[in-house]
Amino acid sequence: RKEVEQDPGPFNVPEGATVAFNCTYSNSASQSFFWYRQDCRKEPKLLMSVYSSGNEDGRFTAQLNRASQYISLLIRDSKLSDSATYLCVVTTPGNQFYFGTGTSLTVIP
């Protein structure tokens, strides 16, 4: 079983739509959780950390469910510039980072 699993998509949504991605992880001892964004032919960049109580950054909301071992990312009022691949990242004790395969999002005018 993979450490981190994501639906690869693609998700094609109209501008202004709300879209949500989920990611599941297998190691119950996982400690830290992140969402990264990767644009075509660019490096992954940190979008936001995911905290136990959930957190929001503008149009982006991240949540963690330790009991069910998943994290989610909600994007409200989608912009064209949100088109990218979104990577779920989980760390385990020992500082090992595990990346999901990424979910592709295209926001359509």
Place this chain on the structure above:
Amino acid sequence: DTAVSQTPKYLVTQMGNDKSIKCEQNLGHDTMYWYKQDSKKFLKIMFSYNNKELIINETVPNRFSPKSPDKAHLNLHINSLELGDSAVYFCASSALGPNSNQPQHFGDGTRLSIL
């Protein structure tokens, strides 16, 4: 100031050659990493290294070797390049510490093409 920098950005070379990719971070991080991203876009960890421990992904061929002259540098040396080595290679770094909740920071990537 670039936090994680890797050179070269593009590398085109012939099969069988030996090449190195350099990576430097000025974030004072304890741990550095090398990833390979192939045409299917999956980011695959190759190595993680701090000044105490090298962790190698067992699927990485021994033609690949990391070399760290100091805490701020982790270079990737590749011997006898093969066509399947064509990919984008990313260097990354992170702070170390239990429950540190510190993310990784990535370099721009090196696009390696084998002819």
